[in-house]
Amino acid sequence: MSHESSQPPVARPHRVVVIVDENSNPFELGCAIEVFGLPRPELGRELYDFRLCSPEPRTLMRDGFYTLTGVADLDAAEEADTLIVPNRPDIEVPRRPALLDAVRRAHGRGARLVGFCSGAFTLAEAGVLDGRRATAHWRWAEAFRARFPAVRLEEDVLFVDDGDILTSAGSAAALDLGLYLVRRDHGAEVVNAVSRRLVFAAHREGGQRQFIERPVPRVAEDSLARVLAWAQARLDQALTVDDLAAVATVSAATLHRRFRTQLGTTPLAWLTSERVALACRLIERGEPSLELVAHRCGIGTAAHLRTLMRRHTGLSPSEYRRRFSS
Structure with a gap:
């Protein structure tokens, strides 16, 4: 007689994979790590299985600030439930074909795709944004429209949720979109706990303006x-x-x-x-x-x-x- 346990296997947490490419922005990478990558002992469970990957063993980050080593190769993207694509200030430089192929494959198998700031350029270059809604940093809106007229760019919003593809505007909006995804995945109680640890607002509507004017210092x-x-x-x-x-x-x-x-x-x-x-x-x-x-x-x-x-x-x-x- 078999005495094997009848308990169902424990499902692994939702896997978030970030692709880091040459000249990637450190700030948005830090946002992804803070929101998805840190352990949450105060919650008593692991929210995400978080991984970094890169096309090369050594990746020089934006303006040579530092070199990233010791992360997985692009094969890690094949197992992502959510794939966060690279964002870089050099928007005119083409992305690597292997990287774009990884984005297309992830999209084809139903993974959720996320672009922070100029990450919308990576998604558009991969061809997965045609006919879809997206946003990007306001300073690149004109350049984005000129290169990708088939994408329905929404200017002056913090982030856009188009179902399985989500994009956010300038740097700090990466935190807004990240917390929005935590709320979508785990609910209000969990996102409030995460935001308290970040000392950041738990929820700002995606449709709020990108640029909040601060003409004089506040007293x-x-x-x-x-x-x-x-x-x-x-x-x-x-x-x-x-x-x-x-x-x-x-x-x-x-x-x-x-x-x-x-x-x-x-x-x-x-x-x-x-x-x-x-x-x-x-x-x-x-x-x-x-x-x-x-x-x-x-x-x-x-x-x-x-x-x-x-x-x-x-x-x-x-x-x-x-x-x-x-």
């Missing part, structure tokens, strides 16, 4: 921190812009300008995002009543909650519960 009195904390503690209440302005002791128009300057969004849009984020956390924690969730988040009704969750997460509350509830 301490202009900080929104006190207003944001006050509002976050009262999301179950019917807050208005006038309420927030009163706490900040400024006019509604001045508050609106400060939100635009410091957060790149409006007070009402920020409030809605915070309400939806709270709703996601409550659903993940097992709250069964959508009406109660809607009430505790200040959203009003379950019907309105369903509309907002679909708009912000792409999932209905029931779908979100099935995917992320503990």
